[in-house]
Amino acid sequence: MSKKLISVVKLALPAGKATPAPPVGPALGQHGVNIVMFCKEYNAKTSDKIGLIIPAEIYIYEDKSFNFILKTPPVSELIKKLLNINKGSDKCNQNKIGTLNYNQLLEIANIKMPDLNTNNISQAIKIVEGTAKNMGIVIDKSK
Amino acid sequence: MISVMLEFPHPVQVQVVSEWFMSLGACAVEVFNSKVETEYPQYTKAEELNTSLWTSCRTFRVLLPHDVSPEDFLMSLASVSKWNQIKILNKVVVEETDWVERVRDNFRPITIGRLYVRCPWHLFPEPSRGKNELVDMIIHPGMGFGTGEHATTRLCLRWLQRTIQGGEKLLDYGSGSGILCIAASQLGCELCHGVEIDLDSIRNAEENKSLNGISNISFFQPMEAPSFCYDIIIANILFHPLVDLAEKFSQCSRIGTRIALSGILYDQAEILKETYEDVGFRFEDTMIENEWCLITGTKI
Numbered sequence: 468m469s470k471k472l473i474s475v476v477k478l479a480l481p482a483g484k485a486t487p488a489p490p491v492g493p494a495l496g497q498h499g500v501n502i503v504m505f506c507k508e509y510n511a512k513t514s515d516k517i518g519l520i521i522p523a524e525i526y527i528y529e530d531k532s533f534n535f536i537l538k539t540p541p542v543s544e545l546i547k548k549l550l551n552i553n554k555g556s557d558k559c560n561q562n563k564i565g566t567l568n569y570n571q572l573l574e575i576a577n578i579k580m581p582d583l584n585t586n587n588i589s590q591a592i593k594i595v596e597g598t599a600k601n602m603g604i605v606i607d608k609s610k
Numbered sequence: 611m612i613s614v615m616l617e618f619p620h621p622v623q624v625q626v627v628s629e630w631f632m633s634l635g636a637c638a639v640e641v642f643n644s645k646v647e648t649e650y651p652q653y654t655k656a657e658e659l660n661t662s663l664w665t666s667c668r669t670f671r672v673l674l675p676h677d678v679s680p681e682d683f684l685m686s687l688a689s690v691s692k693w694n695q696i697k698i699l700n701k702v703v704v705e706e707t708d709w710v711e712r713v714r715d716n717f718r719p720i721t722i723g724r725l726y727v728r729c730p731w732h733l734f735p736e737p738s739r740g741k742n743e744l745v746d747m748i749i750h751p752g753m754g755f756g757t758g759e760h761a762t763t764r765l766c767l768r769w770l771q772r773t774i775q776g777g778e779k780l781l782d783y784g785s786g787s788g789i790l791c792i793a794a795s796q797l798g799c800e801l802c803h804g805v806e807i808d809l810d811s812i813r814n815a816e817e818n819k820s821l822n823g824i825s826n827i828s829f830f831q832p833m834e835a836p837s838f839c840y841d842i843i844i845a846n847i848l849f850h851p852l853v854d855l856a857e858k859f860s861q862c863s864r865i866g867t868r869i870a871l872s873g874i875l876y877d878q879a880e881i882l883k884e885t886y887e888d889v890g891f892r893f894e895d896t897m898i899e900n901e902w903c904l905i906t907g908t909k910i
Contacts (some may be wrong), residue, residue: 487713491709493673508753522632529759532786533752534810597691598690
């Protein structure tokens with residue numbers, strides 16, 4: 468197993484329901500990874516999280532073998548879940564569709580921390596704030 | 611779907627940036643960083659190495675849904691983060707295609723000596739007269755290293771064909787996809803033990819074992835491996851783990867046990883030989899393919 472890494476790919480996929488269709492096909496297929504095998508492994512490992520988007524980070528080696536690790540759901544997914552909404556606002560500057568208070572901000576930032584390769588919570592908060600803003604969600608830090 | 615290649619003015623933190631990309635609607639983010647050698651981290655488990663691999667880079671490829679334009683995507687990013695000087699190097703519309711078929715086309719059966727290594731979807735060729743009979747091996751390419759594509763795998767497979775007489779007990783340390791155990795069993799070994807730290811690889815190896823209808827192979831994690839005395843030891847791993855394993859291999863061998871070590875670069879061979887000579891092995895041959903090599907010897 469003299470593995471030389473040739474690529475790292477991160478994919479956002481529905482837990483337990485990955486298929487060889489895009490984005491899996493184009494993202495992994497171009498490197499020759501056996502996408503059927505990847506989907507099988509991914510779905511097996513995420514079968515207890517159906518309904519969530521669970522990103523996978525895939526390491527691809529020069530002999531086309533691969534391994535992957537699972538990541539925490541994207542911030543936008545976590546916000547949607549917390550505020551119980553289906554999608555972000557079409558016009559994020561005009562149509563505000565919800566509010567996140569400071570504790571909720573912190574809650575999501577804490578979930579994301581392990582993925583950000585940092586101990587700096589403000590980095591994580593910034594991402595949550597930015598994503599929320601882009602979804603048309605108001606941040607209210609006073610509460 | 612649109613594939614967009616993006617370049618930052620300076621290296622950025624991969625985890626943070628990919629998180630931004632994903633949060634703003636990217637379905638896939640790929641990191642480009644071909645200069646970094648990653649031999650050492652691969653020795654550890656995937657869970658432990660993720661933070662140390664390719665932590666910063668400048669170039670990313672992002673897959674966006676059809677309804678998101680790359681320009682809007684970068685505008686959203688600039689409006690909510692400090693990233694505002696990102697260049698679009700190129701953008702390509704990803705055509706719809708049968709990706710499973712495309713991937714299958716990527717794999718071709720490989721003939722190494724008498725061994726015919728194929729994927730489950732390939733057919734075994736009709737035997738033609740006058741030729742040496744081929745040995746059929748099915749390997750489902752997956753999470754275990756060893757699809758037959760890599761130089762070190764081929765070096766090991768050639769050595770096994772020269773070395774196995776029939777009836778031997780073999781240890782394959784770092785068994786990956788199980789390809790070497792399967793070859794050894796097909797070539798006449800009486801019993802094969804594969805040891806592998808990665809559970810995903812063990813599952814892949816078990817699947818390959820049953821695809822080939824073989825029963826005299828067992829796969830173990832290192833802690834569960836039985837103590838045993840082998841006639842042949844083969845290890846296609848990497849330099850550092852091989853150095854650590856010298857003592858162990860010495861303990862599970864007898865005088866006359868044949869050993870083959872691979873997964874090492876040519877300039878690492880001499881140091882590795884010295885390490886193993888200290889525990890009773892003598893080396894005879896070195897085989898080289900590309901920058902990789904295989905060293906072979908005997909316990910004396």
